[in-house]
Each structure stands twice: as C-alpha cells, then as structure tokens.
Amino acid sequence: MNVWGEQLMNALVIGSFYSLIALGYSMVYGIIQLLNFAHGDVYMVGAFVGYGVLSAMSGAPLFVGLGAAFLFASLATGLLGLGVERIAYRPLLQSSRLVMLITAIGVSLVLENGVMLALGPSFRVMPVELPRSGLSLFGADVTYAQLAIIATSVGLMLLLDAFVRRTLYGKAMRAIAVNPTATALMGIPVHRVIALTFFIGSFLAGSAGVLAGVYYGKINFMMGFIVGLKAFTASVLGGIGSLPGAMLGGYLLGFLETFGAAALGGEWKDVFAFVILILILTLKPTGLLGRTGTERV
Amino acid sequence: MKRRSADFSSVHPAPRRLRPGRRTITGLALLAFVLLGSGFLSACGGKTASTDGPPSGQTAGEATGGSSGGEILIGVQSPTTGSEAKMGQDINQAIELAVEELNAKGGVLGKTIKLTFADDACDPQTATAAANKLVSQGVVAVVGGYCSGATLPATGVYHQAGIPMVVTAANSEKIPAQGYPEIFLVNGTTKHQAKRAAEYMVKEQGAKRIALVHDNSAFARDLAEATKQEVEALGGEVIAFEAVNSDENDFTPVISKLKSLKPDATYWTAYYSAGGLFIKQFKTAKVPGIIGVGDGANDKMLVAIAGKENAEGTFITMSPSAEFIPEAKAFIERYYAKYGEEPGPYSALSYDGMRLLADAIERAGSTEPAAIVRALRETKDFPVFGGTITFNPDGTIQKSNFIVVVVKNGEFALP
Structure with missing residues (x-):
C-alpha cells in the first residue's frame, strides 16, 4: 500500500477546492482591489443549490443529476455574484477600500444567516451518494470521485486561463486591472467587465461548492466560512491578483495541510494554513507569483 | 449525553x-x-x-x-x-x-x-x-x-x-x-463508557491494535484518554491517538495515516456530524478493522451522514435506553x-x-x-x-451500565 500516494490524492482534492475558490478572490482583487470576504459563502450557496437540484431530481440517473446540479448551481451562484456586485459593491466603487471590505463582511453575514433562516441551522445530507469504487494507482487506492473532482477543477482552470488570455473580454479584464480610468476612456464598458468578473468568480466558487457538497455529503450554512479563509490564504500565498498564483497557492496549501496533518496530527491542519498566511504577509506580501503595482489579472 | x-x-x-x-x-x-x-x-x-x-x-x-x-x-x-x-x-x-x-x-x-x-x-x-x-x-x-x-x-x-x-x-x-x-x-460516567468500549473492542472483538480519534473538545478528549487507559489495562495497544478539527469536512490526511497503521478497531469519541463524515471517509479509503463511536455520536443522523452502506456494522457505546434492553x-x-x-x-x-x-x-x-x-x-x-x-464511595455506579449497539440495515440494533 502506498500511503504517500493516497495522501497526494487527498492533497490534490483539497487543493482543487481551494484553487477554485481562490481564483474568485484573486480575480476580484485584481480588478477592483476588493477582498471579497463573502466569496466563501457563495461557495456555500452553490452547495445548497446543488442540494436543491439533486433533491428535485432524485429519480434521475446519478450522472444526469450530478451534471444538472453542477451546471445549475454554478450558473445560479454566478448570477448571485452578479447581484451582489450590483447591489453591494457597485455603488461603493468610488469609496475607500475599507468601506468595501466592511460591506463584503456584511454580505457574508447576510448570505450565511439568510440561508440559515430559510433552511434552518441543521446539517443537510446530500441525497446522492458517490460510488466508493476506484482503482489502484502505484499501490494507492484512488476513487473515481477524486479523479473526477481533480479533472473537473483543472478543466475549469484551463478554460478560465484561455478566456483571460485569448478573448476580448479577457483582455478588457486585464486592462481594467492595469488602469480602470484609462480603460474607460478607451470606450470599454468597465462596469460590465467587472460584473463579468464577479460572474466568473462566483461560478467557480459555486462549482467548487457542488463538488465539495457531493464529495463530503454534508452541508450547512457555515460551511463556507473556514474554506473561504483557507482560499483567501491560498490566493495570498500565490500572490493575490495573479490567476496562476491562485491555482498554485490552492494546491500548495492543500499539500502543506495534508502532509502537515499526516506528520503532526489532524488538529494542526488549520494551524498550517494560517501560519503560512502570517509568514507570507510578513515576509513576501506579494506572494509567490504576485508582482507589485503592475498588471494583476 | x-x-x-x-x-x-x-x-x-x-x-x-x-x-x-x-x-x-x-x-x-x-x-x-x-x-x-x-x-x-x-x-x-x-x-x-x-x-x-x-x-x-x-x-x-x-x-x-x-x-x-x-x-x-x-x-x-x-x-x-x-x-x-x-x-x-x-x-x-x-x-x-x-x-x-x-x-x-x-x-x-x-x-x-x-x-x-x-x-x-x-x-x-x-x-x-x-x-x-x-x-x-x-x-x-x-x-x-x-x-x-x-x-x-x-x-x-x-x-x-x-x-x-x-x-x-x-x-x-x-x-x-x-x-x-x-x-x-x-x-455511568465517561470512565464507565471507556471501560465498556475497551471491553467490546479488545475482549469481545479480539482487537489488539486500537486507534482513538477525538476532536479536542474536553468531552471527547476525556473519553479518548479514559479509553486509552482501559484498552492498555486489557492488554491492547493504542497505535494512534489522533485529533481532528470538527469544523472541517476533510479528515483524509488522518484517515490515510490510520490506513497505513492497520488498526483492528477505531473508536471515534466526538460528535455525530463530524463522526458521520469520518465513517464515510474511513470506509471509502478502505481502512481495515471495525469502527465505532461514543455516545456523543449517538444520533440517527450519524447513519444519514455516513451513508447507510458505510455506516453498516459501526458500533455505538451508549447509556441503556429501554428499546435495547430485553427485560x-x-x-x-x-x-x-x-x-x-x-x-x-x-x-x-x-x-x-x-x-x-x-x-x-x-x-x-x-x-x-x-x-x-x-x-x-x-x-x-x-x-x-x-x-x-452498587455505588462507589463517590456516588457513581460500580458496574458500567453502558451498552454496545451496532448499525444493522441503517438502524441501531443489539449486536
């Protein structure tokens, strides 16, 4: 049996969730310098929408249900991101960063407590169960669910990378990150591009929410809090504002946590994440791949 | 409890x-x-x-x-x-x-x-x-x-x-x-529960290598520590004494570690919501040996969270409730x-x-x-x-009254 191979898979799964969420943090920060602390709760909403879809489609075959839940929840959370941007952040774009930050915390509280009021504080159990089957890779037992999560996450990240690098909207996003005023003067609809950024970021968080919800099977209204903080750590680790940095940071954090917990004990998992956050903020505030002052997205 | x-x-x-x-x-x-x-x-x-x-x-x-x-x-x-x-x-x-x-x-x-x-x-x-x-x-x-x-x-x-x-x-x-x-x-108190759990694992199930997992809450840690003493008193060996964060959903690092240690029995002393996930990931990772939980996890939700198939065979130590006592x-x-x-x-x-x-x-x-x-x-x-x-001088009962039940077809039942 290959215990390190299994730990590697554990790390890749956790890292995939962190990366997907960290991307949203980084994109939003890159474009409007907002630390969107409500992002973890968008992930939570994604899990709940997925739960709703799966419950409604309980008769359908497993993969049809999962596919529908994934698509529907990602789109719904993308739209939620649009709404949040329109209601909470757009009116404040000209105000100080602190005002936006506090608003983000407010949005986070509204989402958490809104879900709690609507659906109750107790745990919900996803109505589907993933098959336990899998294969043996170099002596490590790997389930198909783990492989599917990693593949889906990497696929989404590659799509995002292509979008930002190769499309006109991607170019506009990068332009706003460099200089929003000049971009607006060039006739680019800045608000629309910012809204699009929120949509994409929330879409990714929502998809992570569905994947994690189905993978772990248990969801509740606070599930986004810790994960949000970890993803924030991941994006800082990689260099907030940098997309490759967010992906790298997410996986790196997954590795550090998993191997740290394996070596020292499970209770040290969070300690690793937050010690890293402190170290990076103190020693290299721009993160591993971040640059100061220049292009961000 | x-x-x-x-x-x-x-x-x-x-x-x-x-x-x-x-x-x-x-x-x-x-x-x-x-x-x-x-x-x-x-x-x-x-x-x-x-x-x-x-x-x-x-x-x-x-x-x-x-x-x-x-x-x-x-x-x-x-x-x-x-x-x-x-x-x-x-x-x-x-x-x-x-x-x-x-x-x-x-x-x-x-x-x-x-x-x-x-x-x-x-x-x-x-x-x-x-x-x-x-x-x-x-x-x-x-x-x-x-x-x-x-x-x-x-x-x-x-x-x-x-x-x-x-x-x-x-x-x-x-x-x-x-x-x-x-x-x-x-x-019975924590000590009584620990004693019953150790007896079940070491004596009745013949487990030699025991893994104990708690969530660092005072109750769960006390139960895990008391169980460690009782297991060792019965000649068993505690090969892992692990803690996890119960706020987390992912216990796979600890579970993979347990898998490599090959326990005969694993005992979860914390609460049901994280316990259900722990059992699920434990079974998915194919860790050998039996798994059981303390009475903090004595809740039907445990089976729902773990999944019926995964929960099957899990043992639970609990205070005697009338439905499990034949008399x-x-x-x-x-x-x-x-x-x-x-x-x-x-x-x-x-x-x-x-x-x-x-x-x-x-x-x-x-x-x-x-x-x-x-x-x-x-x-x-x-x-x-x-x-x-019969009472001890401190007012606690001498004999443990805790019982062990097992999940059968998704329900708690006497073994």
Whole structure:
C-alpha cells in the first residue's frame, strides 16, 4: 500500500477546492482591489443549490443529476455574484477600500444567516451518494470521485486561463486591472467587465461548492466560512491578483495541510494554513507569483 | 449525553459566529455557567441557609413537611421547557409511572409518594432556582437531572440542604468530583463508557491494535484518554491517538495515516456530524478493522451522514435506553399504554432511579433525608434494567451500565 500516494490524492482534492475558490478572490482583487470576504459563502450557496437540484431530481440517473446540479448551481451562484456586485459593491466603487471590505463582511453575514433562516441551522445530507469504487494507482487506492473532482477543477482552470488570455473580454479584464480610468476612456464598458468578473468568480466558487457538497455529503450554512479563509490564504500565498498564483497557492496549501496533518496530527491542519498566511504577509506580501503595482489579472 | 457532558466541558474553539442550534445553546449555557454559575450558586446557597431557613434541614429529626399526612414528597428536577423539553417530559413520565406503580402496591413505609416537579430548563441559573424551590417545598429527596450543566449547580443546593438526589441521566465526571455525599448517579460516567468500549473492542472483538480519534473538545478528549487507559489495562495497544478539527469536512490526511497503521478497531469519541463524515471517509479509503463511536455520536443522523452502506456494522457505546434492553419490554408496554408513545432514551434510567429511591426510603425506615442518604449509600446489587446498582464511595455506579449497539440495515440494533 502506498500511503504517500493516497495522501497526494487527498492533497490534490483539497487543493482543487481551494484553487477554485481562490481564483474568485484573486480575480476580484485584481480588478477592483476588493477582498471579497463573502466569496466563501457563495461557495456555500452553490452547495445548497446543488442540494436543491439533486433533491428535485432524485429519480434521475446519478450522472444526469450530478451534471444538472453542477451546471445549475454554478450558473445560479454566478448570477448571485452578479447581484451582489450590483447591489453591494457597485455603488461603493468610488469609496475607500475599507468601506468595501466592511460591506463584503456584511454580505457574508447576510448570505450565511439568510440561508440559515430559510433552511434552518441543521446539517443537510446530500441525497446522492458517490460510488466508493476506484482503482489502484502505484499501490494507492484512488476513487473515481477524486479523479473526477481533480479533472473537473483543472478543466475549469484551463478554460478560465484561455478566456483571460485569448478573448476580448479577457483582455478588457486585464486592462481594467492595469488602469480602470484609462480603460474607460478607451470606450470599454468597465462596469460590465467587472460584473463579468464577479460572474466568473462566483461560478467557480459555486462549482467548487457542488463538488465539495457531493464529495463530503454534508452541508450547512457555515460551511463556507473556514474554506473561504483557507482560499483567501491560498490566493495570498500565490500572490493575490495573479490567476496562476491562485491555482498554485490552492494546491500548495492543500499539500502543506495534508502532509502537515499526516506528520503532526489532524488538529494542526488549520494551524498550517494560517501560519503560512502570517509568514507570507510578513515576509513576501506579494506572494509567490504576485508582482507589485503592475498588471494583476 | 453529548449535551449534558458537553454543557460545560466541551469548550469548543471560540465560537466564530452563529453556530448551529445545539452547539450555540451549549456554548451559551457554558458561558452563562462560567460567568454567573459559581457566584450565583454560592449566593443562593448562603441565602437558603441563613435567611429563608432550609425547611427540611432545620427540622431534621421531627416529622418534616415532606412526610406529613401519610404522604412522602419527592422532588423531580428536569428540563420541561427549552430545547431539551422532550427529554424532561420523557423523564417525568417515567418517574410518574414508577410512582403510580409503587403507590398501587401500597406505597413506601405505608405512605403514598407525592411528586412535585421543577423545571430546570437545562440552564444553570434556572436549575438553581428550581432546586431552591424544591428545597423550600420540603421535599425529602430529589430525582431527575438531565443536563449536566444544569444539574451541577443544583446539586450544590441539595448538598447545602442535606437532601439526597438520585441523578438519573446527567453523567459528567464533575458531578461526583464535587464530593457531595448526598448525590448519587445511576447513569455511568465517561470512565464507565471507556471501560465498556475497551471491553467490546479488545475482549469481545479480539482487537489488539486500537486507534482513538477525538476532536479536542474536553468531552471527547476525556473519553479518548479514559479509553486509552482501559484498552492498555486489557492488554491492547493504542497505535494512534489522533485529533481532528470538527469544523472541517476533510479528515483524509488522518484517515490515510490510520490506513497505513492497520488498526483492528477505531473508536471515534466526538460528535455525530463530524463522526458521520469520518465513517464515510474511513470506509471509502478502505481502512481495515471495525469502527465505532461514543455516545456523543449517538444520533440517527450519524447513519444519514455516513451513508447507510458505510455506516453498516459501526458500533455505538451508549447509556441503556429501554428499546435495547430485553427485560424492559414490559416497561415499554406499560409506558406506551399510559402515555401513548415510546419511552425516551433516559426513561428507563429515570424509572429505575425512582424505584431505587423508594427502595432506599423503605430500607431507611424513615423519611429523614440523612437516613435516606445512608440507605442509598448502602445500596447493594439493586436490580435495574440491564444490570444491578452498587455505588462507589463517590456516588457513581460500580458496574458500567453502558451498552454496545451496532448499525444493522441503517438502524441501531443489539449486536
């Protein structure tokens, strides 16, 4: 049996969730310098929408249900991101960063407590169960669910990378990150591009929410809090504002946590994440791949 | 159990924001207890002794208010409002049933037993007031007590007044640790549970290599540590003593580590919601050996979260609830006939607690509280559901009353 191979898979799964969420943090920060602390709760909403879809489609075959839940929840959370941007952040774009930050915390509280009021504080159990089957890779037992999560996450990240690098909207996003005023003067609809950024970021968080919800099977209204903080750590680790940095940071954090917990004990998992956050903020505030002052997205 | 023990022992990581109900209540109760409990308690105790005058303590020796007129007045303390109201109702109904049966057989010492109920709302402050109320009504003894956090300060009041209490459900180690000679616990404590768990794993299942996992809450860690001692005393080896963060959903690093250690049995001592996930990931990772959980995870949600297939075969250590005790069948039928519902998880213990108290009064030959305390202390092999009761000097039971049940087809059942 290959215990390190299994730990590697554990790390890749956790890292995939962190990366997907960290991307949203980084994109939003890159474009409007907002630390969107409500992002973890968008992930939570994604899990709940997925739960709703799966419950409604309980008769359908497993993969049809999962596919529908994934698509529907990602789109719904993308739209939620649009709404949040329109209601909470757009009116404040000209105000100080602190005002936006506090608003983000407010949005986070509204989402958490809104879900709690609507659906109750107790745990919900996803109505589907993933098959336990899998294969043996170099002596490590790997389930198909783990492989599917990693593949889906990497696929989404590659799509995002292509979008930002190769499309006109991607170019506009990068332009706003460099200089929003000049971009607006060039006739680019800045608000629309910012809204699009929120949509994409929330879409990714929502998809992570569905994947994690189905993978772990248990969801509740606070599930986004810790994960949000970890993803924030991941994006800082990689260099907030940098997309490759967010992906790298997410996986790196997954590795550090998993191997740290394996070596020292499970209770040290969070300690690793937050010690890293402190170290990076103190020693290299721009993160591993971040640059100061220049292009961000 | 989880709540009673957790009420003041499970200092979870500082609550970040609003948590799910059960924990919030636990946290609030804890906070209230820490902030107010001790000060309030001593103030009340003083008041009872000096200004009000404890009716029964003062009149010890003469016929007290509690035993005059051919009646014996016994107090029942339980939560009948608040989040634990159902538990309190179960307890009260079981005690009422016991009294009805005792009175039908001619009562105790030729007198009939009369009950007076006080609601502790599972809250330390309300419990202190409830205890003072019972004392001032002149009860000769008290039976009940569900939440440890509420029972703990109340026992102080009874101790001050010299009135015995038979605690029928609450089981925190902190209650006997106070050293009050009037307080007797008919439910087993953490030590009893650890002993039963170790016996099941090492003796009955032949497991040699044991892994213990807790979540760093005081209750779960205490149970894990006590289990470690018991396992080693039985000749087993604890190959892993791990903690996880119960806020997390991903326990795979610890589970992969367990897998490489190849335990014969793994015992989870924390709560059901994280426990369900732990079992799920444990089975998905194909860790060898059996897995079991402590009574903090004694909740049907455990099976739902773990998934029916994964939960199959999981063992659970728990206090004896009537549905798992074969001799309790007649009791369940009588209870159902009277109340139209099944007994609750602590009904059988409460029924036994009341019967034990009546037996002690009979043996004491007097309704004087001090004599009842002496008789309770001398209890020897009193037959209860699933065993017999003899007390240790600290008021805890000598033999563990914990039972082991196993998940069969998604339901808890006797192995």
